[in-house]
Amino acid sequence: MKVVISRFVAILILVIPGIIACYGFLQMKTATFDYLAEFGNDSVIPDFNWIPFIIGFILFVIGIGFIGGWIFFRDRKHNYVAPRFKKKRPRPNV
Incomplete structure (x- = not known):
């Protein structure tokens, strides 16, 4: 049951x-x-809704960034990434 949860x-x-x-x-x-859509209406001067656009952009970047980070670190754990993305091993002190 713990595995399912x-x-x-x-x-x-x-x-x-x-x-x-x-x-x-x-x-x-x-x-x-x-x-x-406001360009078709001659009685209205079109103005862009910046606040919803910026909030939407922030939410989009946060969601995609989280999913991308999740996949990247999972692949890094299983050694599926390119050598430049693998964890650096500390050099032994001589």
């Missing part, structure tokens, strides 16, 4: 940043779409 927690740790990244992407998409 630990795997469920591990999946949640990856799903939550994925949802955050998706929400951030949707905020950026909505801000851009609303700005471009």
Whole structure:
């Protein structure tokens, strides 16, 4: 039973940043779409919603960064990375 719970927690740790990244992407998409959609209306001066766009960008970067870091450190642990990304071994003192 412990294995099932630990795997469920591990999946949640990856799903939550994925949802955050998706929400951030949707905020950026909505801000851009609303700005471009206002060009068709002559009675409105188009203005860009910077606050939702920047918040969406920050959420997107945080979510993608967490997932990318998770994959990188897992691959580093299993020696799947290129030699330049492997952990440096300390030099022996002579």
